[in-house]
Amino acid sequence: MLRAILSAIDEAGRPMCLADLSRDLGIDEAVLEGMLETLIARGRLRAIEYEAEDCTACPIKSGCFIMNDGVAKTYALPPDPETVARALPDFQ
Amino acid sequence: MTTFVGSADHPPFHIDYGSEVEAQIGALVERIAAHPDLGAAYQPRWLAIKLLEGEADLLERVGGTEGGTAIVDAAASGRGRIESMYGDTADIAIADARYGYIHGVVREVVDSSAVSRYSVTDRLDSVLTNRLLGLPIFFAVMFVVFKLVVEVSAYFLDWVDAVIGGPVTRWVTGLLEMLSAPDWFVSLAIDGVIAGVGAVLVFVPGLIVLYLFLTLLEDSGYMARVAFVMDRVMRFTGLHGKSFIPMILGFGCAVPAVYATRTLESRTQRIMTSLLVPLMSCAARLPVYVVFGLAFFGAAAATVITGLYVIGILIAGLVAMVLSRTILRERDDAIFALELPPYRMPTMKALTTHTWEKTKEFVVKAGTVILVISIGLWFLMSLPWGVEEQRDSYFGQVSAAAAPIFEPAGFGTWEASGALVTGFIAKEVVVATMAQTYLGGEESEAAGPAPTVGEDIREIGASFVAAADGAVRSTLSIIPGVDLVPAEAEDVQDTALSNALATSFTPLSAFAFVMFVLIYTPCVATLSAIKSEFGWRWAAFSGLYQFGLAWLLAVLVFQVGTFLGFA
Numbered sequence: 217m218l219r220a221i222l223s224a225i226d227e228a229g230r231p232m233c234l235a236d237l238s239r240d241l242g243i244d245e246a247v248l249e250g251m252l253e254t255l256i257a258r259g260r261l262r263a264i265e266y267e268a269e270d271c272t273a274c275p276i277k278s279g280c281f282i283m284n285d286g287v288a289k290t291y292a293l294p295p296d297p298e299t300v301a302r303a304l305p306d307f308q
Numbered sequence: 309m310t311t312f313v314g315s316a317d318h319p320p321f322h323i324d325y326g327s328e329v330e331a332q333i334g335a336l337v338e339r340i341a342a343h344p345d346l347g348a349a350y351q352p353r354w355l356a357i358k359l360l361e362g363e364a365d366l367l368e369r370v371g372g373t374e375g376g377t378a379i380v381d382a383a384a385s386g387r388g389r390i391e392s393m394y395g396d397t398a399d400i401a402i403a404d405a406r407y408g409y410i411h412g413v414v415r416e417v418v419d420s421s422a423v424s425r426y427s428v429t430d431r432l433d434s435v436l437t438n439r440l441l442g443l444p445i446f447f448a449v450m451f452v453v454f455k456l457v458v459e460v461s462a463y464f465l466d467w468v469d470a471v472i473g474g475p476v477t478r479w480v481t482g483l484l485e486m487l488s489a490p491d492w493f494v495s496l497a498i499d500g501v502i503a504g505v506g507a508v509l510v511f512v513p514g515l516i517v518l519y520l521f522l523t524l525l526e527d528s529g530y531m532a533r534v535a536f537v538m539d540r541v542m543r544f545t546g547l548h549g550k551s552f553i554p555m556i557l558g559f560g561c562a563v564p565a566v567y568a569t570r571t572l573e574s575r576t577q578r579i580m581t582s583l584l585v586p587l588m589s590c591a592a593r594l595p596v597y598v599v600f601g602l603a604f605f606g607a608a609a610a611t612v613i614t615g616l617y618v619i620g621i622l623i624a625g626l627v628a629m630v631l632s633r634t635i636l637r638e639r640d641d642a643i644f645a646l647e648l649p650p651y652r653m654p655t656m657k658a659l660t661t662h663t664w665e666k667t668k669e670f671v672v673k674a675g676t677v678i679l680v681i682s683i684g685l686w687f688l689m690s691l692p693w694g695v696e697e698q699r700d701s702y703f704g705q706v707s708a709a710a711a712p713i714f715e716p717a718g719f720g721t722w723e724a725s726g727a728l729v730t731g732f733i734a735k736e737v738v739v740a741t742m743a744q745t746y747l748g749g750e751e752s753e754a755a756g757p758a759p760t761v762g763e764d765i766r767e768i769g770a771s772f773v774a775a776a777d778g779a780v781r782s783t784l785s786i787i788p789g790v791d792l793v794p795a796e797a798e799d800v801q802d803t804a805l806s807n808a809l810a811t812s813f814t815p816l817s818a819f820a821f822v823m824f825v826l827i828y829t830p831c832v833a834t835l836s837a838i839k840s841e842f843g844w845r846w847a848a849f850s851g852l853y854q855f856g857l858a859w860l861l862a863v864l865v866f867q868v869g870t871f872l873g874f875a
Contacts, residue, residue: 217406217411219396230573244414247407254403 217243218251222260222293231264231290233273264290322353325405328393332386339379346373359383360390361399429651431531442537449530450501451732453521454617455610456783457514457594458601463778465514465598472506473804475764480654496686499744504682507743507805508674508736517666518594522559523662527654531556545625545634548572551581555624558588559617560666562830566837576638580631581851582838586830587624589617591670592735596825597737603806603820612819616826623827623857629770673736681737685730685744698745716722717824717862718817718870728824734831739805746808816874820866828858 219226225232229277233254247283325333336356341347346355358366360383367383368375387398394401436445477498484494525531535556539549550572557565565585569578590596597616601609632638688703695701699708699722707726714720714728723745731738759767785791813821829835829851839847 217407218400242733243411244418247411250410251403251407255400256408257401258397258399260400 217241218260219250220253221251225261225291225293227240231292232289237291243268255290259294261291262294264292316435322395323406323409325357325402328407329360329390329398329402332390333357336379336382336386339382343373343375343379346370346376346379357402360386361396361402362387369493375815401446436530436533437536439540442533443541446534446537447614450617451523451610451614453518453525454614454836456521457518458598458610458613459782462514463775463782465510467775468510468513469804470771471768472502472510475759475761475768476506477502477759478764479761492690494747495690496683497570500682500686501679502805503673503743503747504685504740505679505746506736507739508595508678509632509671511598511739512667512671515591515594516663518591519663519666520659523659523666524654527652527658527662529651541625545628547581547584547628548574548577551577551584554581554585555588558585561590561592561669562586562588562834563837566834566841569841576636576637579842579846580628580636583631583846583853584624584628586834586850586854587620587627587827589620589826590735591666592831593738593825595736595739597810597822599742599806600813600818600822602797603809605814612822616822620826623861625855638726644724646805670736673734677734678736678740682728682740682744685737685741689744713859714824716867717820717859718866719824719862721812721815723812724821728828731825732829732832734833735825738825739840742809743805746812747804814870816866819869820862824858824862826858827854827861829855 220241221237224237227265232240234245234248237252238248240272241248244252256263258274317617324330332357332683333353336359337352340350340352340355346352354372355366359370359379362383371380390398390401396404435441438445454775478640480497480502481494482496489497501722525534535549535552538555539551542549542551553563554568557568562585565588566582569581570587572578572581594613597613601612603614605612686704689698691702698704703726704722707729708722711720711722711725714725719725724740726745727738730741809818830838833852835847838850
């Protein structure tokens with residue numbers, strides 16, 4: 217189950233929201249939330265929360281598909297350590 | 309916390325973690341149970357699972373007991389075996405099995421297909437999101453909103469217009485004369501700044517009404533229904549349902565709307581949506597519609613303004629159909645997941661906060677961008693220095709050179725083309741420019757002695773109360789069967805600019821002009837947003853195709869109207 221979540225996000229190639237994951241994986245949102253929290257706690261996933269002001273202008277924020285408990289949130293895989301290392305400046 | 313350890317009738321509950329994990333759990337349970345302290349202090353199976361999951365706190369505690377190191381080592385060995393079997397860390401493999409069980413239980417016991425209740429929200433949705441009724445209801449709602457904007461705000465619009473054109477102008481003139489300011493500076497302040505910025509600020513009351521009702525529709529949950537209804541229409545035109553979000557944001561301002569296309573996955577869909585967003589009438593265009601609506605269409609102003617918004621949407625649909633079948637051919641069948649929240653009554657705090665945020669943005673723009681442009685325009689209208697007629701100024705000459713282009717559309721005057729040229733910078737400037745070209749040189753009426761500052765303030769207060777009274781009566785009169793507006797006040801108030809325009813346009817050329825403003829080249833800020841997102845080629849395409857389309861439709865309106873005898 218947990219690996220299916222990681223695979224789904226990896227295959228999508230972009231952050232996914234709770235609703236999209238729930239629909240794609242056929243897992244109840246309440247159950248999925250616990251799974252996502254487990255993956256975040258283990259450092260396998262990161263939650264991206266959007267600044268509230270980014271959404272204030274949105275006319276359909278009340279029914280937004282990435283809104284989760286009043287917070288616009290999506291889930292992404294953590295950056296690949298090798299990619300991060302390459303992006304860091306060379307201090308040597 | 310309550311722990312169930314089971315009884316003779318109810319054996320302890322265990323999740324089956326699979327043979328590999330269970331084997332490691334079993335081996336650890338034996339060791340824990342045999343330990344003199346741990347077996348009594350912890351439920352062995354629970355502790356074994358936690359150690360296999362690598363719980364640092366428990367590993368430390370167990371390792372600190374006598375003989376505990378062997379258990380910790382056994383747990384590490386067990387984790388290694390699980391990881392080699394599952395190809396993932398042991399904690400993830402165990403959590404995976406646990407959630408797999410929970411998922412199975414939920415599927416067994418939760419019946420999500422059953423409709424538990426037919427709530428008020430469901431009843432409303434059966435009508436508001438109805439396949440046939442949804443769209444007409446949306447247009448009807450928007451008509452009521454624009455009717456309120458025009459009819460209710462007209463009272464305040466008249467009040468602000470009178471305050472800016474009267475006391476404010478008198479006070480600034482008096483102050484500058486007291487400071488012995490040169491004549492050109494007084495002209496810059498009155499004919500440039502106050503005429504330009506004031507002409508835009510006059511619409512603040514109308515925009516407050518518009519923003520208030522749009523916020524009401526958004527926060528009540530209705531806009532989410534509109535997105536749902538529009539999804540079907542969007543798909544028909546070749547757009548993705550998600551395109552609705554940037555499209556409706558375009559009614560406020562096209563710049564954030566272009567950036568909002570980032571919610572779309574496909575680049576083709578993003579480009580197409582960005583090309584259509586400027587066809588949604590932004591708030592900056594509303595002042596143009598209101599000025600012309602009041603000047604030429606009187607009581608039908610709300611109908612004309614609603615019509616313009618609908619025309620914008622229809623043209624966007626047609627353009628989408630053409631683009632999706634030609635240069636931007638790509639079908640995106642991804643599902644548009646949108647939760648329809650229950651309807652709710654928005655709080656006063658949310659309504660006022662959101663309305664204020666949007667209004668503030670408009671006022672700040674008037675105080676910055678439009679102020680600078682108004683000053684620049686005044687100089688362009690005054691150069692070469694000492695020019696007698698605005699028509700002979702640099703601005704007048706450039707505008708006159710562009711005017712013949714608009715001749716077939718019925719508004720080939722230098723004033724109209726000048727306003728359209730400055731509208732490239734920001735659409736609010738169209739009205740600001742017209743105020744300078746049509747009103748800038750006008751002498752204010754001087755009937756009798758000028759009132760004192762005290763008299764002015766009393767008059768401002770009294771006229772505000774009268775405007776508020778008229779607005780409340782007008783609002784209540786929208787209810788069928790209620791008519792609280794006195795017969796002599798039935799005529800919608802006009803602004804000074806509306807009156808000036810009535811002498812330069814006919815109703816037909818005025819309609820062709822607002823059609824042009826609706827469609828023509830987006831403002832510089834929107835074009836630069838498109839450029840930053842998709843490159844200058846698409847920005848140039850957006851500017852050119854909209855100008856061409858606007859010209860074509862304005863000419864069509866004027867020529868067909870003339871042929872049919874509406875001129």
